[in-house]
Structure formats: C-alpha cells, structure tokens
Amino acid sequence: MIVVFLGPPGAGKGTQCKELVERYGLLHLSSGDALRRHRKEGTELGQKAQSYMDQGTLVPDDLIVAMMMDEMKNIEQGNGAILDGFPRTIGQAEELDAALAKTEAKVDVVLNLEVDDSKLEERITGRRSCPVCGAAYHITFNPPQRENQCNAGCSELTQRPDDTSEVVQNRIKTYHEQTSPLVEYYQAKGNIVNIDGNVSIDKVTQSIRVAMDEMTIA
Numbered sequence: 001m002i003v004v005f006l007g008p009p010g011a012g013k014g015t016q017c018k019e020l021v022e023r024y025g026l027l028h029l030s031s032g033d034a035l036r037r038h039r040k041e042g043t044e045l046g047q048k049a050q051s052y053m054d055q056g057t058l059v060p061d062d063l064i065v066a067m068m069m070d071e072m073k074n075i076e077q078g079n080g081a082i083l084d085g086f087p088r089t090i091g092q093a094e095e096l097d098a099a100l101a102k103t104e105a106k107v108d109v110v111l112n113l114e115v116d117d118s119k120l121e122e123r124i125t126g127r128r129s130c131p132v133c134g135a136a137y138h139i140t141f142n143p144p145q146r147e148n149q150c151n152a153g154c155s156e157l158t159q160r161p162d163d164t165s166e167v168v169q170n171r172i173k174t175y176h177e178q179t180s181p182l183v184e185y186y187q188a189k190g191n192i193v194n195i196d197g198n199v200s201i202d203k204v205t206q207s208i209r210v211a212m213d214e215m216t217i218a
C-alpha cells in the first residue's frame, strides 16, 4: 500500500506518520528528512538543495524525483510506504505515478491534512528537537521539563533553520502555489480524503484511522 500524506508545513504530518508506521507497518519516507540527511552528509544533492531549503522554496523536481526513487528502493515487497512531503508538485506526482505503474503499483490513499494558515506559524516556529536522540518538542504545546533541554538529558534543543518566521511564510506561500493543486489532481483519481488537522493530535489520529480503514476496505 502506498499512502501519500499531503498538508501544509506545520500541519502535523510527521507526528501522524509515526502512528501510521506503527499501526500499518508502513515505511516512512520523508523527502524533507532525506534532504536534511544529504545536507548533513555533504553530498552533491545536499549542497544543491541547501539554498532552496533555506529560503523555503522547492528543490527542483528532477533532483527530488531521483532522490525519492532511490529512497523507494527500500520498500520491501508486500509492505507499503507512507510518502511524507512528496510529491509536492504536479510534475512530481506524474513522475511518481509513472514509476509506480511500471511495477503495477499505484498511490492507494492520499491523506490531505487541512489546517488553517493562522495556526501554522505558531505550530512551526515553536518546534524544537534534540539533535542527539531526535525527540520532538514544542515550546507551548509540548515543552521540555527543563527549558530548552532534552528530557532524556542528551543535549540542548535546536530549531530547524527553516522554522523561523521569515522562512515559514515563504514555505506556506509555496505550499499554496505549488502543492495545493495536487488536491484536485488526486480528487480526479478518487483516492483522496480530507482530514481536519485543526483539532487535537488524538482527534486527528482518530480521523486518520477511520479514513484509512474506509479507503483500504473499499
């Protein structure tokens, strides 16, 4: 089963992916995480992607598609994956469909997590994480026990450089201009379900479970 997770930055895709991975045994493939890994390792792709990511614009389709095709080689036969942050343009969606069609696979479910713009900035700019163990926090909604310190005692928390207000506005604008047309693209295929992401994490998880059950039984 291939699940595509759509939603603006800060919608809570990463949080919900963790639950989907556990419940359905899917591989979590995040294009943002893969790019950050490339940057950390200093690969050619990482260097090429840097300026786009720092400005909150999209990395060119050819680079992303090649990277994600590589990532998808890790999907084991019989098991599926959840694609988080990919595709983000119509061009990427078309390339994904074409690649899956070669193995008689397809995008089975598209979860479209909808969150009002007014909520996104606070959600994103408050995010912090532990650079050692990866634990995620939010300064308001899920603060660490000691200010700016990981609860496991590993390290000071850090903020993603593109989670600052200036870059966030660009990322939200980019989402509306280049990624939201995918909603119509998948509506035409009849495999998309809209999820209200404005509510609590637990309520969103519940709606996703219902949607996944309906879409996978249908």
Ligand code: AMP
Pocket: 009, 031, 032, 033, 035, 052, 053, 054, 056, 057, 058, 059, 060, 064, 084, 085, 086, 087, 088, 089, 092, 162, 171
């Ligand atoms: P994310 O972690 O999903 O918010 O992605 C962080 C940044 O990586 C984005 O702002 C883009 O610059 C880049 N990026 C991630 N996924 C894609 C994609 N599918 N297409 C183009 N750029 C991407």
